[in-house]
Amino acid sequence: xxRSELIAEINKxxxxxxxxxxxxxxxxxxxxxxxxxxVFEFNKQIIDATHDLCVAYKPNIAFYEMLGSKxxxxxxxxxxxxxxxxxxxADAKRGDIGNTSRYYAETFFKAMDFDAxxxxxxxxxDSVEPFLGFSGKWAIVLALTSNTGANDFQMNxxxxxxxLYKDVLRIxxxxxxxxxxxxxxxxxxxxxxxxxxxxVPNHFLLVPGVGAQGxxxxxxxxxxxxxxxxxxxxxxxxxxxxxxxxxFATVARSEAQKLQEEMKLILS
Amino acid sequence: xxRSELIAEINKxxxxxxxxxxxxxxxxxxxxxxxxxxVFEFNKQIIDATHDLCVAYKPNIAFYEMLGSKxxxxxxxxxxxxxxxxxxxADAKRGDIGNTSRYYAETFFKAMDFDAxxxxxxxxxDSVEPFLGFSGKWAIVLALTSNTGANDFQMNxxxxxxxLYKDVLRIxxxxxxxxxxxxxxxxxxxxxxxxxxxxVPNHFLLVPGVGAQGxxxxxxxxxxxxxxxxxxxxxxxxxxxxxxxxxFATVARSEAQKLQEEMKLILS
Numbered sequence: 222x223x224r225s226e227l228i229a230e231i232n233k234x235x236x237x238x239x240x241x242x243x244x245x246x247x248x249x250x251x252x253x254x255x256x257x258x259x260v261f262e263f264n265k266q267i268i269d270a271t272h273d274l275c276v277a278y279k280p281n282i283a284f285y286e287m288l289g290s291k292x293x294x295x296x297x298x299x300x301x302x303x304x305x306x307x308x309x310x311a312d313a314k315r316g317d318i319g320n321t322s323r324y325y326a327e328t329f330f331k332a333m334d335f336d337a338x339x340x341x342x343x344x345x346x347d348s349v350e351p352f353l354g355f356s357g358k359w360a361i362v363l364a365l366t367s368n369t370g371a372n373d374f375q376m377n378x379x380x381x382x383x384x385l386y387k388d389v390l391r392i393x394x395x396x397x398x399x400x401x402x403x404x405x406x407x408x409x410x411x412x413x414x415x416x417x418x419x420x421v422p423n424h425f426l427l428v429p430g431v432g433a434q435g436x437x438x439x440x441x442x443x444x445x446x447x448x449x450x451x452x453x454x455x456x457x458x459x460x461x462x463x464x465x466x467x468x469f470a471t472v473a474r475s476e477a478q479k480l481q482e483e484m485k486l487i488l489s
Numbered sequence: 490x491x492r493s494e495l496i497a498e499i500n501k502x503x504x505x506x507x508x509x510x511x512x513x514x515x516x517x518x519x520x521x522x523x524x525x526x527x528v529f530e531f532n533k534q535i536i537d538a539t540h541d542l543c544v545a546y547k548p549n550i551a552f553y554e555m556l557g558s559k560x561x562x563x564x565x566x567x568x569x570x571x572x573x574x575x576x577x578x579a580d581a582k583r584g585d586i587g588n589t590s591r592y593y594a595e596t597f598f599k600a601m602d603f604d605a606x607x608x609x610x611x612x613x614x615d616s617v618e619p620f621l622g623f624s625g626k627w628a629i630v631l632a633l634t635s636n637t638g639a640n641d642f643q644m645n646x647x648x649x650x651x652x653l654y655k656d657v658l659r660i661x662x663x664x665x666x667x668x669x670x671x672x673x674x675x676x677x678x679x680x681x682x683x684x685x686x687x688x689v690p691n692h693f694l695l696v697p698g699v700g701a702q703g704x705x706x707x708x709x710x711x712x713x714x715x716x717x718x719x720x721x722x723x724x725x726x727x728x729x730x731x732x733x734x735x736x737f738a739t740v741a742r743s744e745a746q747k748l749q750e751e752m753k754l755i756l757s
Binding site (some may be wrong): 243281283284286287288289290291292293294297312314315316317318319321322324325327330332333341342343344345346347348361363366368369370372373374375377385388389391393413455 | 562596611638656
């Protein structure tokens with residue numbers, strides 16, 4: 222999906238919501254536990270109930286890998302089930318030397334048909350570039366993450382006085398453009414968005430950490446939005462596990478709707 | 490496998506060779522291309538031919554993921570086929586927020602039974618710690634990688650004057666011990682090993698980049714070894730694709746043997 226197509230979807234749905242499909246067999250409703258295809262069935266019902274309210278879905282690959290080859294198959298079928306009008310993000314946080322990153326890119330962009338993959342920047346340019354050569358596909362590079370461990374390296378200052386995450390933004394933004402790169406910036410650090418926007422005014426930001434991790438949607442929108450919206454705000458647990466009975470999908474929809482209505486107000 | 494068991498294997502085999510199972514369907518010999526289980530058959534013959542000459546095997550997960558659920562199944566069967574006396578490394582370069590990293594750890598250490606996983610440190614302590622709570626299991630953290638992209642961030646200096654990779658060594662080495670952590674240090678930068686050893690004198694180092702990427706085994710051993718050997722030197726393409734006919738495994742063995750004999754001299 223291209224940048225202009227993504228912006229059109231945001232405007233049409235009046236939403237910049239991304240739903241994280243972090244589907245955990247131990248957390249899905251009891252009545253689905255014995256279903257022969259429980260994880261896919263859960264995803265299917267969540268997608269049916271929410272696809273008109275969100276612009277993106279983001280399966281967290283760890284939750285599928287832990288199920289082995291069966292999980293990989295569920296991931297593929299989930300991706301196929303998501304409507305083409307939803308942007309899809311493989312939350313994989315990959316990153317390796319060039320020839321290996323090329324295989325990861327082919328896995329997520331060609332063998333599967335994700336629109337985007339999250340990438341860890343530690344290994345530098347040749348680990349990110351293989352993700353940038355596919356039309357309508359995106360590398361979403363970790364800049365400032367929402368976890369406490371972000372303090373260990375990302376927030377440490379370089380000899381030019383800038384913390385690592387700012388060097389990641391400054392240096393890596395030269396490797397691609399706002400048409401094929403986004404950045405992960407956690408909602409738990411709203412005070413940092415101003416500095417992020419000074420370095421990457423036009424890029425989309427994928428923002429985890431609203432809700433369960435404590436970030437506020439209104440506050441993030443105020444400091445993080447740009448003229449094209451420029452935000453995909455992710456919510457996972459708050460929506461997926463809002464209900465734990467047979468009407469879980471209806472309850473999930475109503476949680477997604479609350480966020481979409483808040484986003485509609487913000488966008489107008 | 491514990492540290493003392495690993496050291497015992499190194500002494501017994503007079504080898505610190507790790508063979509990277511970066512098995513690429515497009516590079517395996519022509520006579521295997523039509524085999525119904527070509528990648529596993531290739532791995533099996535490589536393992537049969539080399540397991541007494543190397544102490545470790547390191548499948549690069551990208552090469553299996555690109556084959557989808559079938560690749561994940563081949564990875565599992567390859568791991569099961571490797572003798573228990575060989576140390577096994579999932580070269581996955583994972584790293585995510587704590588609860589997700591825990592799932593990656595359970596995938597590689599429990600669902601499968603790898604001895605170690607390679608980890609990208611960008612997300613800090615809570616992304617690494619979930620890999621440290623398994624007896625006899627290891628997190629192998631990227632410090633200084635062998636690719637050109639290592640110059641982008643890893644070599645940049647912090648405000649304390651140390652480049653990022655040294656801060657990764659200094660800070661992350663407090664999270665675990667030499668019994669459950671190793672570091673990736675590329676053979677392409679032998680001049681850096683002295684500084685690495687000042688920070689982590691006792692840790693094992695996993696060293697890629699000997700051979701195809703240009704690093705020299707003798708030079709690395711001189712600057713990187715410690716009293717317990719402290720090195721696992723990886724070779725992938727040089728061994729796997731040494732031959733391309735029906736005797737490829739014999740040719741691979743002879744390449745592995747050259748390295749093992751050089752290592753034997755170094756160890757004595």
